[in-house]
Amino acid sequence: MxxxxxxxxxxxxxxxxxxxxxxxxxxxxxxxxxxxxxxxxxxxxxxxxxxxxxxxxxxxxxxxxxxxxxxxxxxxxxxxxxxxxxxxxxxxxxxxxxxxxxxxxxxxxxxxxxxxxxxxxxxxxxxxxxxxxxxxxxxxxxxxxxxxxxxxxxxxxxxxxDVEPATEPIPVFGQSGDERRANAEKMLLKGVPVLPHGLFNSVEKVGEQGEQLVEYVAWLSERASRFDGHEPRFHVDVYGILGEVFGPPYDRDEVVDYFASLQEAARPYPLQVEGPMDEGSREAQIRAMATLRDGLSEANVAVDIVADEWCNTFDDVQAFVDAEAADVVQVKTPDLGGIHRSAEAVLACRGTETRAYLGGTCNETDVSARACAHVALATRAAQVLAKPGMGFDEGFMVVTNEMRRTLARRGRVTGEGETEVVADD
Missing domain, CATH: 3.30.390.10 (Enolase-like, N-terminal domain)
Incomplete structure (x- = not known):
């Protein structure tokens, strides 16, 4: 019945x-x-x-x-x-x-x-x-x-x-809010796989020439080096501000050299930069992101770029993936509508060079965050956002614990009954 x-x-x-x-x-x-x-x-x-x-x-x-x-x-x-x-x-x-x-x-x-x-x-x-x-x-x-x-x-x-879920927790991405140093320290202490977001949403925070972002990434690398055995991926969100600092075209030497300085500051940790510019429309954003990605590739600058602005719906995600305009696309769960559309967006990245970051917003709730943890596990997303809130600890707890409980319930545990927190490629 x-x-x-x-x-x-x-x-x-x-x-x-x-x-x-x-x-x-x-x-x-x-x-x-x-x-x-x-x-x-x-x-x-x-x-x-x-x-x-x-x-x-x-x-x-x-x-x-x-x-x-x-x-x-x-x-x-x-x-x-x-x-x-x-x-x-x-x-x-x-x-x-x-x-x-x-x-x-x-x-x-x-x-x-x-x-x-x-x-x-x-x-x-x-x-x-x-x-x-x-x-x-x-x-x-x-x-x-x-x-x-x-x-x-x-x-x-x-x-x-008709997919096989992950058997290990998806790497969690912590977001720091404006407490970008204190919360980054917390993330390093807790062994967060991807960090720290940073909230660089103004020229004042990034620096007139982008110098404050470089300084912050260098500080982050130095701090991370103190934690033996922890090899995080750095991920900073600049909300399109680098587009205001430098402006198009984005494959010129000045811009590529700046990203090279970010890569050097992050060494030896991998770095990805979210939302480098905001060009006012999806078509213009895709062109700008593809231009930057090509410029970085030609110069062998190993900084990944993440699509955020103008990448809201399933069709948007598909357009960025088809244009090879980003190394990573954020699947912003509330913007896609039905939660199944987020799952479909992650799965659309399979078999491509683009990784799917199951994101969302600090402005969600514990209920929506737990539901998204299941989407991440089912689709094997590259990373999943710790949410809600900007205090970091609470969101990290909600998402991590939901994945661990689910894996235990599904009988996929390792060692002494503790789920192993490693990246699932």
């Missing part, structure tokens, strides 16, 4: 960080303590920094079990072609109205069919559902399928896409 979805409710909740108006920050908004001074520039924002919101979705099943997912959106909502700022109260009626009507009574075990139906739905105005709604409700559908079939969310996804 199949397990049915009996009812759906939505509860306004809080997310793990804040909504930030990226346009205002890039335009030079002054940071005052933890807040920003100035007027917002992105539609929907009431101030430059606002408390993050989420919408918890609960599916009550015919067995009495309750499946959960969280609707949430990225920190920089409304930027880079993303959906507008997500207000929980505004979108609650949509979840409890047309979404609930469409899903109530359906077989909870049919995850992919239910998630596909959700992805194709429209709201009361005939518009496609906000990405946050598709993201959160699909998490609940994934949880419901696992509950209905007595398996893990990893197994539900692996079965849906």
């Amino acid at each position: 199949s397990v049915r979805i009996e009812s759906i409710r939505a509860i306004p909740t809080v997310s793990g960080f804040f909504f930030d108006d990226q346009r205002a920050i890039k335009a030079g908004a002054t940071q005052e303590g933890f807040d920003y001074r100035g007027d917002p520039q992105t539609p929907g924002f009431r101030r430059i920094r606002e408390a993050g919101e989420a919408l918890s979705v609960e599916l009550e099943l015919s067995t009495g079990a309750v499946a959960t997912g969280d609707c949430c959106a990225v920190q920089y909502s409304g930027a880079g072609g993303r959906d507008p700022l997500f207000r929980a109260e505004k979108y609650r009626p949509t979840v409890e109205g047309p979404v609930a009507s469409a899903l109530t009574g359906r077989d909870a075990g049919e995850f992919l069919a239910n998630a596909t139906l959700l992805e194709e739905m429209s709201d009361e105005e005939g518009d496609r559902l906000h990405t946050a709604i598709r993201y959160g409700v699909s998490q609940a559908l994934l949880d419901a399928a696992a509950l209905a079939t007595g398996t893990t969310m990893t197994d539900v996804l692996a079965d849906a896409y």
Whole structure:
């Protein structure tokens, strides 16, 4: 007898960080303590920094079990072609109205069919559902399928896409926030495989000539050398700021020499730089990223570049991969809508030279982070983001522990019952 979805409710909740108006920050908004001074520039924002919101979705099943997912959106909502700022109260009626009507009574075990139906739905105005709604409700559908079939969310996804899940934890990528030195020290102490993100989101932080980023990477390398046996990969996010420092074309000697200086500062650790520029459209971004990648390759500069800006949807990911415009693409889970679309985006990188980083945002929740850990395991992503929050420790705990518990439940343990934390290539 199949397990049915009996009812759906939505509860306004809080997310793990804040909504930030990226346009205002890039335009030079002054940071005052933890807040920003100035007027917002992105539609929907009431101030430059606002408390993050989420919408918890609960599916009550015919067995009495309750499946959960969280609707949430990225920190920089409304930027880079993303959906507008997500207000929980505004979108609650949509979840409890047309979404609930469409899903109530359906077989909870049919995850992919239910998630596909959700992805194709429209709201009361005939518009496609906000990405946050598709993201959160699909998490609940994934949880419901696992509950209905007595398996893990990893197994539900692996079965849906006929793939073999990872048997070891996926390398976790820690993000430091503005406490880029203290939190990097924490990451090194905990043996985090990929670190530290850095949050270099202004010229002030990067340096007028990029010198402060080079200095930071050199500091990071020196600190990492103190931890014998730990060989992390460095990953810094510059939010397009290097494009403001140098400008196109990106294969000229000045730019390539700068990346060579970053590589030298990082030695002996591998380095990848996320979002080197923001060119204002997907097509322009792909051209710029491909130009930079070709220039670095020709000069034998071994710094990988990571697509972030204008790489939001599944089609965006596919376009960057097809153009060979990045060494790594970030799959920004809330921006892809349904969580199954994130799985599909990671799998689209298989057999190519592009690695998939299952990312997302600090502005998610513990529920969405745990769901993403299952996507990472099912698809064998190259790395997975520690989230939510910018304090690092909590997000690292949530994602790492979910993977370890899942692997133990699936009977894939090593040694004395402890899952081995190594990269899964």
